[in-house]
Amino acid sequence: MRERILSLCPALPGWSVVYGLDDSTVLREPIACWALHEWKDDRGQVRTEVVALINADDGYLTPADELTNPVLGIEKPGDARDWTAAATSHRKPE
Numbered sequence: 640m641r642e643r644i645l646s647l648c649p650a651l652p653g654w655s656v657v658y659g660l661d662d663s664t665v666l667r668e669p670i671a672c673w674a675l676h677e678w679k680d681d682r683g684q685v686r687t688e689v690v691a692l693i694n695a696d697d698g699y700l701t702p703a704d705e706l707t708n709p710v711l712g713i714e715k716p717g718d719a720r721d722w723t724a725a726a727t728s729h730r731k732p733e
Contacts, residue, residue: 642678645687649673653716656691658708659726667714668693671700 650670658666670691677687691713695701704710711725 642676644674645677646675647672647692648675650691651716654691655714656693656703657711657714657722657725658706659711659722660708663723663727665711665722665726666708668703670703670713674702676702 649672652669654670655667656670658668660666671694672692674690674692675687676690677685680686691703692700693703693706695706711722712720714720714722
């Protein structure tokens with residue numbers, strides 16, 4: 640079995656993926672849609688998960704966790720969380 644997307648659902652406005660950049664700043668990317676993703680793990684067990692997809696620079700939908708910056712979390716509409724401390728803790732050493 641190959642990995643596959645079983646279903647797509649558009650994300651409501653305001654949902655974002657929050658990334659920590661190397662300089663401890665925070666970057667928010669809007670979520671374009673949610674995907675129900677299915678794959679087999681190392682033991683051959685079929686797994687499913689919901690994945691946030693963003694519009695990548697190349698114009699394609701890309702799973703949010705495939706970018707080089709660490710994902711700090713998902714921000715829902717109206718979320719007033721300060722992500723600065725999380726971004727600082729994920730900063731790469733110089």
